Amino acid sequence: MAVVKLFGAWFSPYAYRVIWALKLKGIPYEYIEEDLRNKSPLLLQYNPIHKKVPVLVHDGKPICESTVILQYIDEIWPQNPLLPADPYDRAATLFWIKFADDKGYLMSKLYQTDGEEQQAAVKEWLEMLEVMEEHALIGGKKFFGGEEINMVDMAFSFVAYWLGVIEDVVGLEIFEPHKFPLVSLWIQNFKSIPVIKENLPDADKMFALLKHGREMMLASKSD
């Protein structure tokens, strides 16, 4: 039987996308935790260009970039599909995955800045949430994938879970549920799915990590 290995980091939303995909499809895998401050020679060998996690290794062959990995997983193991079969629906789904991927930088932009730069980050977050509310969840869908979650739901997981931790770290409330009722409902639905609920990084541990990182950053700024 082919061996599947996943190189990840315990707090990475991108690694979690792959974990959820593999679990949803019932694929056994070996998980290897990477210390991103001290990357293993194996990781650097499998992802020499970006040197990042996640990396999926299937049959000894590495696949990098979470969205590329998820499409690969969906093609090799078609059960519980992550993407629609119809080409048009698939194109629309890929559009939203790209939209979410292109906004991922907003996480670190929010907690690694202060003052004007942070205010700009807050503005960008609100603009993104408005687009999600207005355009992505039309039709009163339970999930972006319809009745079941798909790759778009996984791609927006950073809004559903990671944003909350970051808000606590920076002491700002960016997501006001009454302003984004559709997104708010989606978040509740998404987090209640067993495979998601049972596979999320510990919030307190993440808070401590990000808080420490933020304090270091602010201290170095005032030097």
Place this chain on the structure above:
Amino acid sequence: MAEEVVLLDFWPSLFGMRSRIALAEKGIKYEYKEEDLRNKSALLLQMNPVHKKIPVLIHNGKPVCESLIQVQYIDEVWHDKAPLLPSDPYQKATGRFWADYIDKKIYDLGSRVWKTMGEEQATAKKEFIESLKLIEKELGDKPYFGGESFGYVDVAFIPFYSWFYAYEKCGNFSIEAECPKLIAWAKRCMQKESVAKSLPGQQKVYDFILQMKKHLGIE
């Protein structure tokens, strides 16, 4: 029902060129609509309300946005002719990885080469050349990124060839000197009618970039 295909585009767009090439490869008749990006049409705003950007492919009234998504869509719908994506999932994943690298690294670095001056430009130029060398290494001795036949990564990257002269003049360097295999690959692609008729001339692109620089106040 007759197929109705419209492409909302802007002639120097690297992204628009990809869709033009894919449509031409498949022999699809379509209506090309040139957009004035300082005065976007109501159709564009309606078809791409989220980004308001070109290219937008409209197939029987329904929009597909983002160039690489359009290329994949075209490949899937008109699958009988000139396949662009490989059938093997691992090769497909490799192709998608490189297309992503082209968009994330090569495009941004190239933009910085023509948009900046002095030290910033020197750094951008160095990194841009490094990124080209990396992708040249991926090409290796294959005739195309797809192997024996022209494919997805070739479609994703060949539009940049129309901008090479502009990058070279702005950055004062020769891409051929740095990456001869890449230039050989580009010339091979340009022999294909689908590519030759989809790319604007290099001088025309350079003149456009000079106008943009003036407009942006970069001298």
